[in-house]
Amino acid sequence: MARPRHLSRAPIVEAVVDVRAKTRAGFKPDTLLEVHGQLLPAYQHKEEMNHLEFGFFQAAGKPPEQHVKDLGNLGYRFITSDRLQIVQFRTDGFSFSRLAPYTRWEELFEEASRLWAIYEKAAPLEEATRLAVRYINRLPLPANKVQDFSPFLTAPPPVPKELNVLLRHFLTRVTVREPASPIDAHIVQAIQPAPSEEVISVILDIDVFETGAFAPSGEVILPRFAALREVKNRLFFASLTEQAVALFE
Secondary structure (H helix, E strand, O other): OOOOOOOOOOOEEEEEEEEEEEEEEOOOHHHHHHHHHHHHOOEEEEEEEEEEEEEEEOOOOOOOOOEEEEEEEEEEEOOOOOOOEEEEOOOEEEEEEOOOOOHHHHHHEEEEHHHHHHHHHHHHHHEEEEEEEEEEEEEEHHHHHHHOOOOOOOOOOOOOOOOOOOOOOOEEEEEEEEOOOOOOEEEEEEOOOOOOOEEEEEEEEEEEEEEEEEOOOOOHHHHHHHHHHHHHHHHHHHHEEEHHHHHHH
């Protein structure tokens, strides 16, 4: 486990603040487009989000057929002119994303809180059901120093020692919860195609969340994100060795 500290070159490629919520039955998502003027001039681009349902059907003696059903407009995605910040106003919730280069949690959460206040007034919310902080990290590791990943990951994927092989790809996913805590977390580790043979790109995706029935008010839900972020930080540094973290100072 690495010592927690500020990283001047944090490997974050996307940071997300997410709220899943229920809106009143019959709510028309087009209403969410009316608030676009409140997001200008920063969020100039807008995109409609459609809810698609995918399925497969296979009759006897025939190849499987894919089934796609368009369930209609789910909401809208608003994007800044530099395309680094994205906010989603949906009939099933709210998301705010910051893409690399990442700045600071304080800036991220301040903007997310401002946008949530606009969404909260526009959508007839009944309750919030899931609060989450998700950070996707890309770790460009030096290929000539990677054999079994143990110098960099505290929980590297296991390979039988009897096999004289090199690990080329892996994908692991665990869900954890600290004792006596209402907070869960998905931790995903995977190899992603790298830009060169000198680098191995490892994705460390940490999704920390709390589920329940919360009053859909900023005064109720926004303070709960401090605990989610604290868990995310602990899991990040617990997943990496000092040698790995030193690459991003």
